[in-house]
Amino acid sequence: TQSTRPQRLLSAVQKNATRGDPRSVVKAIDHFCRHKEWAMNVGDEKGCILDSVVTEVNPHTVLELGTYCGYSTVRIASLLPPHAKLITLEFNPDYAAVARQVIAWAGLEEKVQLVEGASSDWIPKLKEQFGIQTFDLVFLDHWKDRYLPDTKLIEEFGLLRKGSVLLADNVICPGTPDYLEYVRSSPQYKSQYFKSHLEYTKVEDGLEKSVFLG
Numbered sequence: 744t745q746s747t748r749p750q751r752l753l754s755a756v757q758k759n760a761t762r763g764d765p766r767s768v769v770k771a772i773d774h775f776c777r778h779k780e781w782a783m784n785v786g787d788e789k790g791c792i793l794d795s796v797v798t799e800v801n802p803h804t805v806l807e808l809g810t811y812c813g814y815s816t817v818r819i820a821s822l823l824p825p826h827a828k829l830i831t832l833e834f835n836p837d838y839a840a841v842a843r844q845v846i847a848w849a850g851l852e853e854k855v856q857l858v859e860g861a862s863s864d865w866i867p868k869l870k871e872q873f874g875i876q877t878f879d880l881v882f883l884d885h886w887k888d889r890y891l892p893d894t895k896l897i898e899e900f901g902l903l904r905k906g907s908v909l910l911a912d913n914v915i916c917p918g919t920p921d922y923l924e925y926v927r928s929s930p931q932y933k934s935q936y937f938k939s940h941l942e943y944t945k946v947e948d949g950l951e952k953s954v955f956l957g
């Protein structure tokens with residue numbers, strides 16, 4: 744029978760990671776992607792930068808755009824304080840099904856709400872559907888041409904407060920030039936680049952952290 748890369752990634756988690764241990768889930772995925780099959784997770788190197796931003800912000804509410812197999816979801820959720828919530832959006836139902844199992848294997852289903860559908864459909868409904876006021880942290884990692892329009896939607900629907908942090912992956916590779924230009928030139932943001940490498944490669948990539956100034 745045929746299997747997909749996300750299904751093989753899930754099998755590697757079930758074989759090699761300890762249930763209820765998020766770090767072992769992250770480690771099993773990184774090992775699979777370095778030694779078996781590359782996959783578009785934020786990865787171990789940029790993942791350390793992600794972890795440090797999550798720890799610094801100590802968010803109560805997090806929005807993630809682009810779940811894929813739940814790798815970054817697990818990294819973020821495992822660092823959240825008690826009662827914090829992570830909403831993660833994924834429009835591919837096959838990826839979402841795998842991610843649900845990865846998140847459950849890590850024991851993090853209480854902290855994570857995985858919502859299936861397109862970001863542009865859900866962002867306008869997040870306040871009323873999930874009782875959200877604002878997000879303390881937004882992790883952008885979906886299709887790269889959506890970063891800028893979705894950021895503008897997030898602003899328009901009042902989902903940011905003074906001090907909210909946007910963290911964007913892959914700003915160099917594949918690259919998000921219109922988004923970078925926007926956050927770097929807008930007086931509404933204080934923006935900073937964290938240089939790193941594309942997941943599981945030596946190609947330059949990095950994360951852009953942008954604090955919303957209101």
Ligand code: SAM
Pocket residue numbers: 783784785786808809810811812813814815816832833834835838860861862863884885886889
């Ligand atoms: N954040 C994940 C990680 O680091 O483990 C990787 C996410 S992957 C790079 C991007 C994902 O975003 C894909 O699974 C894709 O199906 C999803 N996606 C792309 N555009 C989307 C959109 N507009 N709404 C919801 N999901 C989207």
Ligand code: MG
Pocket residue numbers: 783784785884912913
């Ligand atoms: Mg990415």
